[in-house]
């Protein structure tokens with residue numbers, strides 16, 4: 622099977638490519654990625670020389686390029702996106718361009734080329750925010766209510782994917798997952814930022830009161846869900862994918878990280894809240910569990926330890942990032958004094 626993976630040089634896409642090539646000896650993969658600040662080809666070192674792997678640097682919103690790249694492709698797995706909420710608040714435009722125009726471009730070509738499957742990776746953030754005290758969880762029937770430029774553009778892309786299924790019969794599947802974490806995640810997101818800052822004995826910024834909750838999902842569990850959807854998912858269906866433990870606040874997560882690293886909690890620094898910061902996400906993943914037999918395997922504490930271990934062993938990887946473009950962004954976001 623020939624797969625086109627978009628955004629494969631990013632965090633989740635690179636885990637998917639490494640896993641897929643290692644476990645499916647008949648598959649070949651084209652990785653199309655325009656190498657934004659968030660990309661890292663280092664994560665793909667183990668497949669770089671494989672005759673079953675090809676990297677193409679390019680933008681998903683370039684129609685002519687996509688027409689060329691999608692020739693003979695059976696399955697598209699679409700990860701490419703601008704992904705960081707804080708950056709979408711500073712400047713929504715790249716999110717509109719990549720997440721909406723880019724997804725439209727891929728769909729249009731996939732329709733023309735009659736690909737056998739278009740799997741779209743999306744987020745639980747399209748559903749908006751839950752109340753902290755509520756027992757409600759997002760499920761496949763929850764109405765969309767995105768509240769940040771990032772989630773609004775992901776919602777737009779989900780709607781387009783469904784429109785191509787209903788209107789043109791494109792064989793699509795969609796997964797909306799919760800916050801991923803794991804090795805090689807760009808250190809702008811909460812968990813890798815906390816780990817790398819703690820390792821450097823630098824302050825860890827926590828938005829608002831730190832009581833916001835996310836449904837944390839270890840990246841390997843996300844990959845196993847995507848694999849299962851590709852194998853057994855029903856065309857036109859959406860599957861929600863979430864983690865094992867809920868009810869853990871941002872400040873609890875950071876305290877867990879500090880405890881594992883044996884660092885003092887005074888590294889925590891409360892900063893102004895993110896505008897429109899969603900209070901809580903929580904996923905009901907019973908549909909994928911009942912229909913496809915998927916469940917997450919990693920408990921939060923174990924997965925955090927594995928992740929921390931990776932960042933301890935790969936200091937060069939994240940130091941290089943933090944000294945580059947990241948520094949400029951971080952100063953814009955939090956001010957110089959916090960560095």
Ligand code: NAD
Pocket residue numbers: 627628629630631632633634653654655656657658659660661679680681682699700701702703704705718719723742743744745775798799800801802807
């Ligand atoms: P990431 O930011 O680490 O990587 C995104 C990749 O897409 C980068 O390599 C980037 O260069 C590439 N890209 C961006 N715009 C592009 C364009 N126009 N053309 C070609 N390539 C482009 O993101 P991630 O965390 O790996 O997320 C992957 C997908 O999963 C995204 O669609 C995201 O919305 C979704 N998702 C992520 C999370 C999470 O916690 N990370 C949670 C839910 C859903």
Ligand code: TYD
Pocket residue numbers: 705706707800809810811812814826827828829833834835871895898899
């Ligand atoms: P993040 O990792 O950016 O993921 P998302 O916004 O996609 O859920 O943020 C997770 C939570 O952590 C969110 O409530 C914002 C908060 N947060 C901080 O408190 N400090 C930070 O430096 C960052 C990046 C996020």
